[in-house]
Amino acid sequence: MAENAVFVxxxxxxxxxxxxxxxxxxxxxxxxxxxxxxxxxRAVDVAEIVRKRFLPDVDVKDIKISTEQVSxxxxxxxxxxxxIVLYRK
Amino acid sequence: MAENAVFVxxxxxxxxxxxxxxxxxxxxxxxxxxxxxxxxxRAVDVAEIVRKRFLPDVDVKDIKISTEQVSxxxxxxxxxxxxIVLYRK
Numbered sequence: 568m569a570e571n572a573v574f575v576x577x578x579x580x581x582x583x584x585x586x587x588x589x590x591x592x593x594x595x596x597x598x599x600x601x602x603x604x605x606x607x608x609r610a611v612d613v614a615e616i617v618r619k620r621f622l623p624d625v626d627v628k629d630i631k632i633s634t635e636q637v638s639x640x641x642x643x644x645x646x647x648x649x650x651i652v653l654y655r656k
Numbered sequence: 657m658a659e660n661a662v663f664v665x666x667x668x669x670x671x672x673x674x675x676x677x678x679x680x681x682x683x684x685x686x687x688x689x690x691x692x693x694x695x696x697x698r699a700v701d702v703a704e705i706v707r708k709r710f711l712p713d714v715d716v717k718d719i720k721i722s723t724e725q726v727s728x729x730x731x732x733x734x735x736x737x738x739x740i741v742l743y744r745k
Contacts, residue, residue, distance in 0.1 A: 604697060605694075605697050606697075607696055607697040607700050608693060608694050608695075608696040608697045608736065611696050611721050611736040611737075611738055612736045614721060615721060615722070615723045615734075615736045619723055619734075627721065630719040630720075630721065631719075632700050632703060632704060632716065632719065632740070633704070634704045634708055645704075645708075647697070647700040647701045647704045649700055651721070
């Protein structure tokens with residue numbers, strides 16, 4: 568099964584909430600919310616808003632944190648990442 | 657058993673890393689890293705730095721996200737929170 572994922576960046580929180588809602592409303596049973604660096608806080612906001620305000624039958628299945636290596640102009644840097652998997656009960 | 661917790665705020669990441677290391681070195685088998693709002697990203701950094709750079713025998717036991725109500729001058733606001741529990745294997 569193809570994984571449904573939403574990558575959270577610097578846009579307003581509601582953009583990503585809408586993206587998650589759209590995936591669930593298209594029949595997805597699981598949606599992964601992914602983010603790196605400072606966007607991690609926003610990813611948690613997205614997950615909380617989806618399940619508390621819009622889809623009470625959606626809950627957190629799993630949360631993973633990791634470290635990713637990002638190559639930039641000044642060499643390689645380590646950046647933290649999060650993946651929050653939501654599922655429809 | 658008293659819970660060992662480190663609350664992550666706006667100070668430099670290494671302050672909190674040191675606090676977690678100190679608790680493990682004092683004999684704690686579990687340390688909970690807690691944060692709210694924008695500090696959530698920093699809490700993930702703290703957990704990743706502790707286990708990847710300093711204590712390879714420490715791993716993530718559990719991660720919880722929640723919504724807390726914070727009362728301020730302009731009424732009550734919802735803020736996301738995270739709790740990352742690290743344990744010594």
